[in-house]
Structure formats: C-alpha cells, structure tokens
Amino acid sequence: MKYYDKLIFELSKEGRTGYTLPENGIAEYSIKDIPSDLGRAQEAELPEVSELDVARHYTNVSNMNFGVETGFYPLGSCTMKYNPKINDEISGLPAFTSLHPFQSEDSIQGALEVYYNLAKSLSEISGLAEYTLNPYAGSHGELVGLMIMRQYHMKRGDTKRTKVIVPDSAHGTNPASAAVCGLEIVEVKSNDKGTINVADLEPLLDDTIAGIMMTNPNTLGIFETEILEIAKLVHDAGGLLYYDGANLNPLLGKCRPGDMGFDIMHINLHKTFSTPHGGGGPGSGPVGVCAKLVDYLPNPRVKKDDDRFYLENGENSLGSISSFLGNFSVYLRAYVYILTLGKEKLKYVGPLATLNANYIKESLKDYYYLPIEGLCKHEFVFDGLLDKSTGVTTLDVAKRLLDYGFHAPTIYFPLLFHQSIMIEPVETESLDTLDSFIEIMKKVAIEAKEDPETVKNAPYSTPVRRLDETTAAKKPLIKYKD
Numbered sequence: 001m002k003y004y005d006k007l008i009f010e011l012s013k014e015g016r017t018g019y020t021l022p023e024n025g026i027a028e029y030s031i032k033d034i035p036s037d038l039g040r041a042q043e044a045e046l047p048e049v050s051e052l053d054v055a056r057h058y059t060n061v062s063n064m065n066f067g068v069e070t071g072f073y074p075l076g077s078c079t080m081k082y083n084p085k086i087n088d089e090i091s092g093l094p095a096f097t098s099l100h101p102f103q104s105e106d107s108i109q110g111a112l113e114v115y116y117n118l119a120k121s122l123s124e125i126s127g128l129a130e131y132t133l134n135p136y137a138g139s140h141g142e143l144v145g146l147m148i149m150r151q152y153h154m155k156r157g158d159t160k161r162t163k164v165i166v167p168d169s170a171h172g173t174n175p176a177s178a179a180v181c182g183l184e185i186v187e188v189k190s191n192d193k194g195t196i197n198v199a200d201l202e203p204l205l206d207d208t209i210a211g212i213m214m215t216n217p218n219t220l221g222i223f224e225t226e227i228l229e230i231a232k233l234v235h236d237a238g239g240l241l242y243y244d245g246a247n248l249n250p251l252l253g254k255c256r257p258g259d260m261g262f263d264i265m266h267i268n269l270h271k272t273f274s275t276p277h278g279g280g281g282p283g284s285g286p287v288g289v290c291a292k293l294v295d296y297l298p299n300p301r302v303k304k305d306d307d308r309f310y311l312e313n314g315e316n317s318l319g320s321i322s323s324f325l326g327n328f329s330v331y332l333r334a335y336v337y338i339l340t341l342g343k344e345k346l347k348y349v350g351p352l353a354t355l356n357a358n359y360i361k362e363s364l365k366d367y368y369y370l371p372i373e374g375l376c377k378h379e380f381v382f383d384g385l386l387d388k389s390t391g392v393t394t395l396d397v398a399k400r401l402l403d404y405g406f407h408a409p410t411i412y413f414p415l416l417f418h419q420s421i422m423i424e425p426v427e428t429e430s431l432d433t434l435d436s437f438i439e440i441m442k443k444v445a446i447e448a449k450e451d452p453e454t455v456k457n458a459p460y461s462t463p464v465r466r467l468d469e470t471t472a473a474k475k476p477l478i479k480y481k482d
C-alpha cells in the first residue's frame with residue numbers, strides 16, 4: 001500500500017478522518033462521515049456587509065500592521081530579511097497551488113523534484129549528508145533532531161544518555177525542545193567574551209550525556225572559535241552535536257556546521273532563506289543529519305531513482321512528524337531564493353549582514369552599553385542605555401522607536417543581561433536605512449536624558465498605547481464585534 005493510502009487507512013480505522021479508502025485506491029471525502037457531535041450547535045454569527053465594507057476593513061487592519069515592507073525591522077535572532085516578490089509569484093503558480101496531497105507519485109514528479117533539489121542544496125550549504133524538509137518550524141526541527149539523537153543512542157543500547165548540554169545564552173526553544181523530548185537539561189555558562197569555555201564543558205561530559213545543543217555564532221552574535229575542540233570533546237565522550245541553524249545567515253557560503261563537527265541541525269527557511277514569517281506561520285524547519293544518522297530521518301523521505309522521484313518509509317525512521325510533506329509553499333520560496341542568488345551571490349549574504357551589524361554597533365556604543373566588545377557576526381546585544389541614571393528602560397526605548405516608524409529590536413533576550421537590546425539588521429537593508437535607524441537610536445538616548453517622561457510614556461502614534469502584554473497575548477480580542 002502506498003504511504004498516503006496507508007495513512008488514510010490507519011486514520012480511518014481509528015475514526016480520526018472522514019476519508020475512506022475505496023477499492024480503486026482513490027480517496028473520497030464525505031461530509032456524513034464527520035461525527036455529529038463535532039457539528040455546529042447554532043448558526044455562526046457573521047456580519048452582513050458589502051464587498052466595499054469588507055475591502056475597507058482589511059485595508060484598515062493591514063494598515064495597522066507592521067512588516068518588513070513597512071519599515072526597518074531589526075528584530076534580533078529573527079533574520080527579518082526582505083522576501084522577494086518572485087518567490088511568492090512562483091509559489092503561487094496554479095501548477096503548485098492546485099496539487100492535492102493524495103495525488104499519485106507519478107503526477108507530482110515536479111513537486112518531488114523541488115523537495116529533493118532543495119534538500120540537496122541545504123546539504124551542500126550546511127555540510128550535512130541528508131535533509132528532511134518535513135518539520136513545520138525551527139522549534140519543531142529541534143524536537144525532531146533531538147528525537148534522532150535519542151534514537152541513535154537507544155538503538156545502540158546506550159540507554160543511560162538522557163541529558164543534553166545547553167549554554168545559558170541559548171534561545172528558549174532549545175531547553176524547551178529538550179524537555180519535550182524527555183531529556184534532562186544541563187546548563188553550561190558563557191564566559192565574559194560570551195562564548196563557552198572548554199574548561200567549563202569538560203567536567204560535564206560523562207556517559208549520561210546524549211549531546212550538546214549550540215548555535216554558532218551564538219545568540220550574542222559571537223562566533224565560538226573553539227568549536228573544533230568542543231566537537232572533539234563531545235564526540236570523544238560519546239555524545240552528538242546539535243546545531244540550532246537559526247543563526248546560519250552569517251555563515252552562508254563561508255563555512256559549514258557539518259565541517260565544524262555538528263551531527264544534526266535544523267534550518268529556519270523563514271529566516272535564512274527569505275520566506276515570510278511572523279504571525280505564527282507557515283514556517284519550515286528542515287533537519288539535516290550526518291551520514292550515520294540518515295536512517296532515523298522521519299517518514300516519508302523523498303528519493304530519486306534514475307530520473308524518477310519517489311517517497312520511501314525507512315525501517316529505522318522516527319515515523320511521521322508532519323502531515324504529508326510539510327509546508328510545501330515555503331519550500332518553493334526558499335528554492336527560488338537559492339536559485340536566484342546562486343552559489344556565488346549567496347556568499348555575499350553573510351558578510352553584508354555582518355558588516356551592517358558591526359556598523360550599527362560601532363555607531364551606537366557611545367549611547368548604549370555594549371557588554372561584549374569586538375567584532376560580532378550578524379547581530380549583537382546592548383545592555384540598555386549607557387547612561388543608567390535616567391531610569392529609562394529597554395522597554396521604554398523599544399516603545400519610543402515605534403513612534404519613529406521602526407520596529408523594535410528583540411528586548412530582554414538573551415537573558416544574560418538585564419536590559420538586553422538585540423539588534424540584527426540583515427543584509428537586505430540600505431546604508432540610508434541603517435543611518436536613519438542610528439540617528440533615531442541616538443535621538444532616543446538623548447531624549448532619555450533630557451526628557452525621560454516622554455520616553456517612558458511612549459508610544460504616542462500607534463493604534464494602541466502600552467498594553468498589558470501578557471493579557472494581550474493570552475486573551476487576544478479577535479471578535480468582529482463586542
């Protein structure tokens with residue numbers, strides 16, 4: 001039985017789908033198969049409005065939004081680069097958008113080719129043997145990668161390895177994914193240069209360690225120069241190295257996590273490879289592994305035999321971790337981006353992003369406190385204003401920037417400093433934009449000294465003023481009418 005047919009069959013046996021598998025193998029959907037207790041109890045309350053009212057509503061709502069195409073968006077750790085229009089145009093072609101997940105392999109050869117070629121490009125870019133594109137997000141990729149790490153040790157009968165080392169500078173998703181995967185977290189502290197000391201790591205490496213999760217450059221934008229030694233130590237102790245690829249942008253075409261000794265990694269297509277993100281998706285977090293781990297990759301895998309592409313389920317695989325082949329429209333955008341730039345131009349991405357970050361850092365360090373001096377990669381962190389006497393906090397600075405038309409940087413992350421302002425300008429911004437941002441950041445620092453109340457009560461120009469952010473996130477008002 002083919003993979004999808006088997007899946008439908010399994011799900012329908014459990015009563016989890018309205019699909020039934022007829023004799024001819026073509027799945028059909030019938031509304032009567034939906035359990036009656038899932039039906040609506042009363043009519044939906046929908047507004048009776050004209051097309052013009054609908055158009056106005058959405059135009060006004062979109063005008064309240066802020067995106068990369070509204071203004072500068074220096075959100076650290078998020079790589080808010082421009083998403084070229086050509087990517088959307090190609091991913092919107094009816095040949096792709098009208099594909100149905102239950103089509104036969106023979107009728108989706110083109111789509112499978114895109115999947116296969118994109119996975120191959122990611123292998124070449126990162127130095128890992130094979131990729132699955134199936135995970136839906138970076139954090140989902142982390143979970144899948146850690147499941148592979150566990151599976152590897154379990155299959156070898158090395159069942160004691162239940163701990164994973166995570167640096168204190170790590171993105172919050174790292175320890176969260178490890179916990180979801182059932183691994184115990186062992187923290188390793190950063191030194192005053194913002195990197196990991198080999199001497200601090202060594203005593204932690206025993207036969208209970210499954211591996212280490214790192215990103216390089218780390219979340220402070222600092223390159224871990226001792227990575228080769230770290231990799232050797234972890235491998236010698238029987239552990240594996242996981243690379244959080246959210247920071248791959250500065251490395252593109254320059255160096256590869258696989259060559260540094262990493263065994264497993266995820267890539268955020270919605271960061272490094274210019275596909276849109278924010279608002280919860282759709283994202284994509286492909287996971288790559290070194291040769292000895294390919295058998296554990298999730299199902300299905302896309303393979304090639306002469307000129308034909310096909311799906312295969314591996315015997316030692318983790319199983320399925322997403323429906324069908326994941327977020328396909330995201331793959332198209334990333335694939336177009338890679339093909340548009342090509343091998344040579346991809347090599348400019350990292351250096352330009354790095355130059356932009358260092359330019360802003362050096363221009364502002366007389367106004368904001370720079371805890372770690374020296375060259376950064378694609379991003380860096382200030383610890384609040386240089387002048388601490390004003391009482392103006394990082395939150396106040398972030399809110400004031402909104403009045404000047406800039407998206408705020410990432411604030412209060414990483415947790416190593418109390419007033420973190422994390423700035424990542426990316427490579428797609430012009431010198432003019434960087435200069436206007438620098439000018440406004442200076443202006444806010446001067447305002448903080450001369451007129452702190454103005455900064456503390458900002459913003460003034462946004463549709464809403466300061467919100468209780470927890471309530472706003474937990475209880476969003478999404479009704480069209482009260």
Ligand SMILES: *Cc1c(COP(=O)(O)O)cnc(C)c1O
Nearest residue numbers: 077137138139171173244246283
């Ligand atoms: C964004 C990010 C993640 C998580 O990726 P999502 O796609 O948002 O789940 C993990 N680590 C780092 C360093 C990140 O910047």
